[in-house]
Amino acid sequence: MLHLSLSLAQERLWFLHRLDPRDPSYHLFHVARLTGPLDTGQLAAALTGVTTRHEALRARFPLQDGAPVQVIDPPEPFALDVLDALDPDPLVTEHICRPFDLAADRLIRALLIRTGPERFTFCLVVHHIVADAWSMGVLRRELAQFYGGEQPPPLPASYADFTHEPQSGTEASLAYWTETLAGAAPLDLPTDRPRPPVATTRGGHVQRELPETLFADLEKFARGERCTLFMVLMAAYQALLAGRSGGTDISVGFAVAGRHKVEHEPLIGLFADTLVLRGDLSGDPTFRELLRRTRTRLLAAHRHQDVPFDRLLTALDVPRDESRTPLFQTMFGLFNLADPQIELPGIAADYVEPEVPHATHELRFALYPGGMLAVYNADLFDAATVARYTEDYQAILERVLRDPEIRLSRLTAPRGAERELLVHGWNQAPPAVTGTFDALFTAQVRATPDALALVGGDERLTYAELDARARTLAARLPVGPGDLVAIKLPRTTELLVALLAVQKSGAAYVPLDPEYPPARLTYVLEDSGATPLEDLRQPEGVPAGPRPGDPAYVLYTSGSTGRPKGVAVPHSALVNLLVSMARLLGSGPGDVWLAATSLSFDISALELYLPLVTGGTVVLAEAGGDSPALVRLMAAERVTHAQATPSGWRALLDAGMPPSPITALAGGEALPPALARELRARVDRLVNVYGPTETTIWSTAWEVPRDPGEIRIGSPIGGTRCYVVGEHLDPLPIGVPGELVIGGAGVALGYHRRPALSAERFVPDPYGPAGARLYRTGDTVRRRPDGALEFLGRADNQIKLRGHRIELGEIEAVLEQLPGVRQAVAAVHEEILVAYLVPPPADAGALRARLAERLPGYMVPALLLGLDALPLTANGKVDRRALSALDLAAPGLIAGRAEYVAPRTDAEALVAEVWAEVLGAPAPIGVFDDFFRLGGHSLMTVRISVRLAVITGVEVPLRTLFARRTVAELAAWLEERLTEELAAMTEEEAERLLDSAGTGAASEEPTRIWR
Secondary structure: OEEEOOOHHHHHHHHHHHHOOOOOOOEEEEEEEEEOOOOHHHHHHHHHHHHHHOHHHHEEOOEEOOEEOEEEOOOOOOOOEEEEOOOOHHHHHHHHHOOOOOOOOOOEEEEEEEEEOOEEEEEEEEEHHHOOHHHHHHHHHHHHHHHOOOOOOOOOOOHHHHHHOOOOOOHHHHHHHHHHHOOOOOOOOOOOOOOOOOOOOEEEEEEEEOOHHHHHHHHHHHHHOOOOHHHHHHHHHHHHHHHHHOOOEEEEEEEEOOOOOHHHOOOOOOOOEEEEEEEEOOOOOEHHHHHHHHHHHHHHHHHOOOOOHHHHHHHHOOOOOOOOOOOOOEEEEEOOOOOOOOOOOOOEEEEEOOOOOEOOOOEEEEEEOOEEEEEEEOOOOOHHHHHHHHHHHHHHHHHHHHOOOOEHHHHOOOOHHHHHHHHOHHHOOOOOOOOOHHHHHHHHHHHOOOOEEEEEOOEEEEHHHHHHHHHHHHOOOOOOOOOEEEEOOOOOHHHHHHHHHHHHHOOEEEEOOOOOOHHHHHHHHHHHOOEEHHHOOOOOOOOOOOOOOOEEEEEEEOOOOOOOEEEEEEHHHHHHHHHHHHHHHOOOOOOEEEEOOOOOOOOHHHHHHHHHHHOOEEEEOOOOOOHHHHHHHHHHOOOOEEEEOHHHHHHHHHOOOOOEEEEEEEOOOOOOHHHHHHHHOOEEEEEEEEOOHHHOOOOEEEEOOOOOOOOOOEEEOOOEEEEEEOOOOOEOOOOOOEEEEEEEOOOOOEEOOOHHHHHHHEEEOOOOOOOOEEEEEEEEEEEOOOOOEEEEEEOOOEEEEOOEEEEHHHHHHHHHOOOOOOEEEEEEEOOEEEEEEEOOOOOHHHHHHHHHHHOOHHHOOOEEEEOOOOOEOOOOOEOHHHHHOOOOOOOOOEOOEOOOOOOOOHHHHHHHHHHHHHHOOOOOOOOOOEOOOOOOOHHHHHHHHHHHHHHHOOOOOHHHHHHOOEHHHHHHHHHHHHHHHHHHOOHHHHHHHHHHHHHOOOOOHHHHHOO
16 A cells, blocks of 8 residues: 655645535546447456556545545456446436545546446546546546557556655746736626625536637637637637626636646646636737737746646635635636547447536636537526627637727627617616706695695794795895805704705805814815805895706715815706606605705705605704604604615614605615615615716616515616716626716716816716716626616725715825824725724824814724735735735734734633644734634644544534634634533533543543643
8 A cells, every 4th residue: 555645736626625525526527328239347347457557546535643645555346336227317417426535435436327228328437636637538548448458558657756746846936926916806707696605616507519610710810820729719718708897807727737747648647737827908908919918928827837726825825715716716728529438449439518517616618629618606607697608709709800909898898789778778768857946846836835845843834935935035145046155054944945045046055064073164165165154145136046057056075185076966957856756756745755864965955855846745854863763753744755875774773663654765875685675674665776976866776676685776767877888988798897877967067166077077978969978986887687787886995884975085185194194094894984004093092083073973984903014916006905804803903913812711722722733833822813824724724623623522614714713713613612512411411521521530521622
């Protein structure tokens, strides 16, 4: 019996098997239909000959001292399973998927199914840890030779020779890979289902035939470009992925034979390795330019292929993400499948591609003459989606043959019916409406003068009374179109009177929330040039009145440079919103709207004005009212319509809001599915709405169904057009994430006194009428197959938090103006606003107090974390991904390493001791230290699991060690499991265990608990 070490590739496969022993993703197989006088004894003898000849096929991998070893067993007769069945396919699938026991099993098995006279199905399965694709070809060839009575020539080497060779690669090659792959972005293809927290391997496949002439034409094109066919196909595959993901940093894995010596070629064993092509598709290159880049990087990858993939993972210290495979999530291959069958003498054989529902990666394309095979993760993608991928890939290949100078944006852009649907078909909202709010309100006053218009505290005003007060005030305002009036009033009926009066005068109002810091209010007044309302009084006159194109209000939002910016919204845009929302909601006389939103939040305009143009009533909530008070107010006034951010609705539900016959609008931030389901069950209707201030409050809407799954932001409201575009405003295919740009009647006039910024964000609309503009939202969305829009997040440094739009750059700019702060980065982690500061603040409390003087409360970070230096990417930018990986719970966070805290419990002491033993850590390990940041890797987790099982008797799954990465987390898990074990014991068993622990008897039970 021979003992060998494992190659690095074998170690990885062994670990993956240990992680999920039932996963058959790494089973290699060959299935064939055989016809003829097959001699089953001769076939079994041929299999015996192959396994006797190749020691790798006799390998087992038992555990020894907490680590795997490779044991080569002596030759023995091969056990060929022979069955009879009319339908062999279920048996084939079961045979392929049945798990191997790497420690005890022969890692090759074969099944012969007799389906009729001289008709058989043959299924051969080998675990990848002892073979590769090249090996399967060797195995088929030698099996045929042995079956025909032919003796293959002696092997020039053994697999043992290969395992003894150095496998580390040159330092130059390692340096190349670490430089090339550092900071590579994960592939983020749009999925049909949410990504599970732990990657699965449930798979499916799609096959597509290709024209017979296509490969010949591509080979001719490749020769003309001084490339190989593989380079052309790989460049096209990168283009497909870029078009479908919207990314330009695309990493693709591809297999290489790994047989660097001629004497390795006739051997069966795991020689194959994986290389990574990190493609650079930035700058919208032509396909010819992309091909040049691909050629250069592929040649460099082959020059440096001596570094095993597994050593590379260790050297790069790739962050552990259980939802994805490391470094790349997709693979590509080119195969010659012209003769894949077993050539048994006297037997006709037909190769079969069985349906095996497993996938090692999210997506894998395999090209061969005459077709392609796409294997996909079925927990992420539908077959129809992947079929579109194969269709798009063929179209890309055909287009580049016609025009190699085509740019990437055009190469992957939708065409024909899909483009028509994206540009026009899904923008068939009702036409725009123009006018002024004052005209609509005046018409409603004439129609229902005695109807209740406004409730504010104890005061109630009819439409006629509200209009009279507004007219009286408007007549005393010396302002007109183009003027700005700053309004800073408490939330009484006089607030709405003032708003209506300013609009009747033709001027625009600038809201000032009395709750905001004085410094911010002073800035808004100075930047806008608005005159405070209290400074405007004159003898009664005749208001000029508004025009549709005049500004109705200027509202200040967070600014990326640290300076808030004013958005000027015209009357026509406000009217279009009100009419469109009235149609959508069916709002009319008798409806009662809750107005609880701050005037500085643009959505306040809808709840204040929509009721007043449809005959409804506005119920004005007091400033600072808590959620229980709002719930009581809604019940007392019999509110029928209310809008709030999801955070606001959460607070109302927590305050005991009962089931109510109301129409609820949720917007301002992403609506969580769980909240959507809970809220939908409490109200008559729930509408998820979306829109930036720059396109007048709400631009899209989605009626939330009774039991919502994935949440949408829906389709455009009346007079609005929405497009999902790439960097150059080109429409993106269905399902592809891109920037949402919005056109139509809701587009604002621009930023007040900021012409350059206005020109940057408000751009010409190439799809609308002459002179139309689009607003670039900076939000990332995608189209679902039904046309509805799905919100994915912010594309820039702007975020929404509890309904407030925040430019993180504004927080950073203010922080860096404070004494003692050299650098600052703001971010959001799990709905917590965090600021990272260099150097660490001497007094975080004082710093937060200074921030509160300059920023609204919602913009003051909840956590101020000090770092010695900010982590940087390879190109010198702040590495926000690295910041997001830091443990916010670790006290005294300095430079990403938790301050040392000694173990506080027996469980923590045990875990720290085992870690130190396995890691060989020279310094003491604290309870907040991360196992992988201390240098731990996958195989070490096996030793940790084994050691803890020996000591405590508790089996620790490997996935638990990846999820519980700190001493404190793992110790808490162990305590929970042991508590469960004690709870399951009888009283006698528990007493015996505790007695032995207390007396220190010779029994090993005390050790089983902690020592």
